Amino acid sequence: MSNRRSQSVDPLIRLFREVCGDVPDLASLARMHRVSSALNLRDNDAPWSMITVLEYYARLYEAMPERIRWASEGSLEAARREVGGATDALMQQHRDALERCKATSQLAETLTQGALPIDWSEVGPPLPRAYQYLDGAAYVSHIKRNRAARKEALSDDLMEKPLVYQGISHGFFGWDDDIPLPSDALGIDFEAEIAAVTGDVPMGVTPQEACSYIRLFVLLNDVSLRALIPGELKRTFGFLTGKPASSLGPIAVTPDELGELWHDGLVGGQMLCSVRGEAVGRIDTGIDTPFHYGDLIAHVAQTRAFEPGTIVGLGTVSNEDESAGCACIGEIRALETLRDGKPSTPFFSFGDRVRIEHVGHDDQSVFGYIDQRFVPATR
Template sequence: MRLLTFAARGQTRLGVEAGEWIIDLNRAARAHFVARGASRAGAQAWALLPPAMTPFLAGGSDAMAAARDVAARMQEALRDPRETARLQRDGVLWAPSEIDRLPPVPAPPKILCVGRNYAEHAREGGSEPPELPIFFGRFPHSLLAPGAPFILPRVSPQVDFEGELAAVIGSGGRDIPESRALDHVAGYTIFNDISVRDYQRRTTQWMIGKNFDRSGPLGPALVTRDEVPDPQALTLTVDVSGERMQEARTGTMIFSVAHLIAYISQALTLEPGDLVATGTPSGVGFARKPPRWLRDGDTVRVSITRLGVLETPILPDRRKGAR
């Protein structure tokens, strides 16, 4: 399944892609219970398929199975044009043009990012590949919706791109064995760890340069684990305004997705909705000669096999008084 969080009619909802339609899972479940004559259809739907991603993920395998069942039932309904029109009026079905996509997980409990997880990226920055994973944190305010523009900060011209594979935790845990770590993953999505390099390098801590407002595009969807049998067998590419900047196989990571999850769970209890951004390969802007910083009018396009494409237009800060 390709799950998404979207905004429509002033509400934030949980959906699943179904061909050329988006299905509102909570409303679809309610419609199903109403059709069966349930007396508390709304409450049943809310308990089984809540309209937000994090509580949905907390529902575990039962919620995933319910989502698949509801999606299959809706696919049957789509064969009837009159039923399709009714479901669209009721807000169960949406055309992509009618919604605004949000980050698939809009407010992860934790955003755990990994630095220097590809050997050539470490070397292009003047470092040897690390012997242990290097983690740093982001905050939910730094996430940006797929397709939404990134606004260049007034305080720095050194804005860089970093395409990454991100794993979304489904079932939490502590001290997770590496052999079972991928069982704790709900699915995968694409992340662009846009970095303000001069702020990142002002101190030994990277936090401020990695947490500018709305600097982390995420999406376009959460692709469930069953559709990505091996996260180390994907191809990641990054194009900036049509020019290929980064390309790598995820199998060339120093530390695999499973290893990262097992390692960080030695210290932190992972929770449903946690995001693990697994690092970027070589080819970033700061390492080029001359450096290739993002500028007004650029479009960054991050593509990963099976996950799709995450596009982010780059715009200037047009607020009054912006330089």
């Protein structure tokens, strides 16, 4: 593990190579690091593309005197050829760098205007796979309703320790991928969530510290098979076959870009959920939970460190106010059971669709949306 990390490429080297098509020497790299420290730039800040091109020019100009001196030690004709060749090469490199600079400037302008064209059909999950996928059940009304419908008691420490399980991390579906499953008699359900993506998290981190290790947030559909889950839980060894691969929304957002939506360790706004084309929930995601993302991360980090790219879900969003609706069919059926004595809303059949979207206080989409169909699996 330590070898893999020690061999990671300096992000400035990678950027220099992408923008200029070359690898910086140690002097160039040292200058760029000085600029980074002086301006307090992060590795992904926009000015880096311009700074990289300027550094590339500086390196070319620095090399010219030595090339001319070397050429002058030979014959006059050789010097002319060398200087001429160096000049031609320099001009070509200038032209190439200028084209890259123009392209970078145009891209930056397009991004600032919010007009970058996106072919959504080509957009996959932000993380096709992760080192670790952890999912919780932090919204207490979701737990209470489901346990009450099954006539099961709540655990004594429900409000003291978050419930967390470890799911499939080696593959996530994209926002519009079909979800293949072996049978639609398995109680196919969705669970609408917002997941955090962490950087390196040290073992023993506190809940307050843990939030600072969150790098991104993304929409999550935690696919669940309700016909399998009760039997697995009764065996007291946790979820396995009842939790197949999950799906991620198309856009991951940094905490700072969420603005006022990111507060007190939670992401505010509303989760909009539709089942078979019918709206079933508009849930406030920033309330009605005793635990925030830092609590879940710290709970698991008691005995382990996290690799970068660990995904942490807070659980199916749910509000105490029943008029907000639900973010999974299981909870809808639980409320029907408590009210009518039996559930009436069916789980998904093959061909059915689910749609999940999270919006801010201005009703604008934050992470894009998930819109998926459930289909028979093929071998």
